Amino acid sequence: MSEKNDALLEMKGISKEFPNVKALDNVSITVRRGTVHALMGENGAGKSTLMKCLFGIYSYDSGEIFLDGSPVSFKTPKEALENGVAMVHQELNQALKRSVMDNMWLGRYPKALGVFTSEKKMYEDTMAIFDRLGLKIDPKRIMSTMPVSQRQMAEIAKAVSYDAKIIVLDEPTSSLSDSEVEQLFEIIQKLKANGCGIIYISHKMEEILRISDDVTVMRDGKHIATKPASELDMNTIIKLMVGRELSNRFPEKTNKVGETVLEVVGLSAAHNHVSDVSFNVKSGEIVGVAGLDGSGRTELLEALFGISERKSGKIYLSGKEIKNRNPRESISNGFALLTEERRKNGIFAILDILENTVISNIKSYRSYYLSNGKMRSDTDRMIKAMRIKTPNSSTKIRSLSGGNQQKVILGRWLLTEPEILLLDEPTRGIDVGAKYEIYQLIIELASKGKAVIMVSSEMPELLGICSRILVMSGGRLAGELSAEEATQEEIMKLATSNI
Amino acid sequence: MDEKINLKRRIADFKALDPIEKNRLLKEFLINNSLYILIIAAIIGIQIYQPRFLSLTSIINILTLSAANLPIALGIAGCIILTGTDLSAGRIVGLTACVAASLLQASGYANKMFPQLDTFPIWLVLIIVIAIGALIGFINGFCTAKFKLHPFIVTLATQLITYGVLLMYLMNGTNNGQSISGLDSKYTSFISGSIIRFGSVAIPNLIFYSLGITVIMWFIWNKTAFGKNMFAVGSNPEAANVSGVNVTLTIIAVFVLAGMMYGITGFIEAARIGSNTASTGANYELDAIAACVIGGVSFVGGIGKIRGVITGVVLLRIIFVGLTFLGIDSNLQYVIKGLIILVACALDMRKYLIKR
Numbered sequence: 001m002s003e004k005n006d007a008l009l010e011m012k013g014i015s016k017e018f019p020n021v022k023a024l025d026n027v028s029i030t031v032r033r034g035t036v037h038a039l040m041g042e043n044g045a046g047k048s049t050l051m052k053c054l055f056g057i058y059s060y061d062s063g064e065i066f067l068d069g070s071p072v073s074f075k076t077p078k079e080a081l082e083n084g085v086a087m088v089h090q091e092l093n094q095a096l097k098r099s100v101m102d103n104m105w106l107g108r109y110p111k112a113l114g115v116f117t118s119e120k121k122m123y124e125d126t127m128a129i130f131d132r133l134g135l136k137i138d139p140k141r142i143m144s145t146m147p148v149s150q151r152q153m154a155e156i157a158k159a160v161s162y163d164a165k166i167i168v169l170d171e172p173t174s175s176l177s178d179s180e181v182e183q184l185f186e187i188i189q190k191l192k193a194n195g196c197g198i199i200y201i202s203h204k205m206e207e208i209l210r211i212s213d214d215v216t217v218m219r220d221g222k223h224i225a226t227k228p229a230s231e232l233d234m235n236t237i238i239k240l241m242v243g244r245e246l247s248n249r250f251p252e253k254t255n256k257v258g259e260t261v262l263e264v265v266g267l268s269a270a271h272n273h274v275s276d277v278s279f280n281v282k283s284g285e286i287v288g289v290a291g292l293d294g295s296g297r298t299e300l301l302e303a304l305f306g307i308s309e310r311k312s313g314k315i316y317l318s319g320k321e322i323k324n325r326n327p328r329e330s331i332s333n334g335f336a337l338l339t340e341e342r343r344k345n346g347i348f349a350i351l352d353i354l355e356n357t358v359i360s361n362i363k364s365y366r367s368y369y370l371s372n373g374k375m376r377s378d379t380d381r382m383i384k385a386m387r388i389k390t391p392n393s394s395t396k397i398r399s400l401s402g403g404n405q406q407k408v409i410l411g412r413w414l415l416t417e418p419e420i421l422l423l424d425e426p427t428r429g430i431d432v433g434a435k436y437e438i439y440q441l442i443i444e445l446a447s448k449g450k451a452v453i454m455v456s457s458e459m460p461e462l463l464g465i466c467s468r469i470l471v472m473s474g475g476r477l478a479g480e481l482s483a484e485e486a487t488q489e490e491i492m493k494l495a496t497s498n499i
Numbered sequence: 500m501d502e503k504i505n506l507k508r509r510i511a512d513f514k515a516l517d518p519i520e521k522n523r524l525l526k527e528f529l530i531n532n533s534l535y536i537l538i539i540a541a542i543i544g545i546q547i548y549q550p551r552f553l554s555l556t557s558i559i560n561i562l563t564l565s566a567a568n569l570p571i572a573l574g575i576a577g578c579i580i581l582t583g584t585d586l587s588a589g590r591i592v593g594l595t596a597c598v599a600a601s602l603l604q605a606s607g608y609a610n611k612m613f614p615q616l617d618t619f620p621i622w623l624v625l626i627i628v629i630a631i632g633a634l635i636g637f638i639n640g641f642c643t644a645k646f647k648l649h650p651f652i653v654t655l656a657t658q659l660i661t662y663g664v665l666l667m668y669l670m671n672g673t674n675n676g677q678s679i680s681g682l683d684s685k686y687t688s689f690i691s692g693s694i695i696r697f698g699s700v701a702i703p704n705l706i707f708y709s710l711g712i713t714v715i716m717w718f719i720w721n722k723t724a725f726g727k728n729m730f731a732v733g734s735n736p737e738a739a740n741v742s743g744v745n746v747t748l749t750i751i752a753v754f755v756l757a758g759m760m761y762g763i764t765g766f767i768e769a770a771r772i773g774s775n776t777a778s779t780g781a782n783y784e785l786d787a788i789a790a791c792v793i794g795g796v797s798f799v800g801g802i803g804k805i806r807g808v809i810t811g812v813v814l815l816r817i818i819f820v821g822l823t824f825l826g827i828d829s830n831l832q833y834v835i836k837g838l839i840i841l842v843a844c845a846l847d848m849r850k851y852l853i854k855r
Binding site: 328330337344347360362363365366370 | 728731735741745802
């Protein structure tokens with residue numbers, strides 16, 4: 001098929017400068033009709049900026065864009081959409097309290113008699129698109145009642161409803177479970193068959209190698225290489241991305257497993273499906289928790305930490321029963337929880353690094369009044385220990401990258417000198433280099449005798465740094481595997497056993 | 500020390516920029532500070548037109564009026580930092596002012612609300628009105644924190660309740676809803692009298708009380724765990740909970756503290772005004788909220804400084820007094836006040852919008 005080699009979208013020599021930063025430096029990519037073009041690079045490499053230039057969110061300083069051979073330059077996202085360029089953002093921008101179809105036709109409701117919106121036509125048109133994509137979603141369902149994965153599918157369907165020729169997917173699988181990823185890939189295949197060009201931004205190598213036809217790697221705002229996916233392997237991509245060889249994706253496990261410190265017996269949550277979970281963790285041990293989205297992994301940690309109410313079950317710390325009725329009590333018992341959604345319940349965006357670091361430990365700085373000097377020296381110590389890249393401790397945390405924000409929160413918890421660390425997706429949305437550093441920090445902590453429980457959706461990561469893996473399924477513990485012997489297939493089998 | 504070095508570096512950085520960048524930054528600076536620039540221009544204008552505006556008597560007058568309104572603004576600022584507000588503030592000031600006045604009427608005064616009672620000691624009355632403020636503040640905070648209601652709704656309700664209680668209180672004895680006056684001279688001179696004179700001009704004591712309260716509030720905001728927790732809860736309540744902050748207690752404490760501040764304002768206002776009615780304190784909360792916003796306490800949450808509140812209160816007062824000096828129609832004064840609040844909020848939001 002010669003048509004397949006047609007250039008559907010060409011971006012030529014795009015440059016974009018922000019005050020003091022050259023965000024894009026003469027970047028060119030070509031997306032062929034009916035193919036998936038993966039865009040890779042570490043955080044801050046310029047992938048999102050490039051896409052925002054295409055989509056009319058940013059204006060670019062120089063360069064040209066051709067869509068189907070004719071030059072275009074979109075001033076607004078609306079203009080881009082109307083010309084067949086759609087983008088599904090990593091953070092879904094949806095009106096959560098409205099229905100699926102309201103979201104779908106937002107800003108262009110079909111009209112009846114010129115003034116009234118036609119619910120009937122909206123419903124039918126939405127169903128037609130869902131049928132085409134093989135989606136089973138009720139168009140009248142309220143957005144906020146659906147899991148993230150379905151909301152994402154709805155967003156892709158919206159892109160299709162614009163008859164988009166180019167669809168940009170920004171980290172589409174970051175909150176999807178494996179089976180949901182399969183569904184997404186099926187949809188992508190259908191879109192390909194219809195002649196769409198897909199630009200696929202992701203950190204996940206396995207996915208990229210599976211789904212994409214071409215791969216473009218960017219680094220520091222520059223175009224590094226574009227190659228057919230068939231000619232690439234994981235190590236080559238990593239090498240291109242970081243500009244150096246990363247011989248190992250995971251640091252060496254130097255931690256020594258000791259005595260049992262935490263024992264959980266028959267834990268059930270009062271208001272969700274987590275039920276009858278029992279396990280133990282030893283000092284110096286990193287225990288992974290695997291499972292699909294909605295399997296109750298996050299809920300398990302929340303029940304342990306006292307954020308959500310427990311119905312029954314006992315928690316023993318070094319043989320003594322503890323209650324952990326609320327986060328304050330848990331913290332004083334030596335627990336720490338790194339939450340899954342940094343922006344929602346991790347960082348204080350408008351406050352500075354110091355305030356973000358000392359908040360959990362604030363009472364220890366109090367004699368008659370809070371001592372600034374002690375807080376500053378502790379913060380500086382953590383900045384150094386965590387290798388946080390920041391000018392100083394009074395920088396606002398929101399101006400840091402995701403990886404550095406995560407390190408600040410880790411630092412916050414280390415100041416409370418915890419014995420049990422609960423880590424919920426500690427490397428989500430963090431680039432390869434920073435991930436390695438987070439792994440190192442986790443292993444260092446375990447080496448100091450701390451017990452770590454780590455929830456993750458990335459199975460290689462669990463296999464890479466944990467010693468045991470607990471697999472959750474449908475709110476229950478489906479099984480326990482030794483990381484040395486476990487395979488991704490075994491984990492998957494357990495994860496789907498209770499559904 | 501650090502700030503000085505920082506400033507020097509920033510000046511050096513600025514000098515190193517090319518002219519286009521310089522222009523852009525200058526423009527940003529002018530827009531971000533346009534409110535202050537306008538107000539300074541206005542002060543100069545009024546001064547040229549009415550040279551008495553910046554006389555010592557007039558300045559002391561402005562400071563006295565500001566001082567009387569500072570505690571209520573400091574209280575409300577805490578509520579705004581929690582992304583809330585407090586509509587009951589003015590009515591709490593009214594209630595506490597009337598209670599303070601009724602307990603401190605001169606003993607021989609003909610229309611005394613409680614003729615059988617002796618005049619109370621001043622300190623005891625101060626404690627009583629602070630306690631009343633704290634109690635209503637507690638109700639506000641409790642409903643906000645426990646029932647997860649927006650403070651707008653809670654304080655809309657308590658504002659009405661407080662006003663009702665105030666009206667009923669004024670029916671006590673033979674008072675029958677009349678204004679409460681004939682205050683004990685010890686009380687009025689404690690507030691409005693002056694120990695310190697500046698040349699021929701007396702400085703009312705209440706300015707010093709207000710200063711003292713400001714120092715205490717600065718300390719609470721900046722040097723206590725409660726203060727840090729307040730900013731954390733205002734910035735991200737969920738993260739605060741996970742981090743071990745007692746969110747419920749923090750919210751309640753902020754409202755209780757605010758209530759105490761309203762009690763103090765009521766105590767000061769009762770003596771300053773001299774004759775207190777049911778309308779004492781009405782709409783004070785609106786001026787206080789306006790002052791906070793002008794001073795950079797943001798409804799975004801988690802942002803605000805004591806010095807901002809002081810600036811806001813004083814600037815707003817200068818504008819009010821200035822408008823009177825210019826002889827501007829009092830109806831038009833409302834229009835101008837409204838415009839100032841709009842401009843202040845728009846400029847404030849502009850700082851937090853993400854530039855692209």
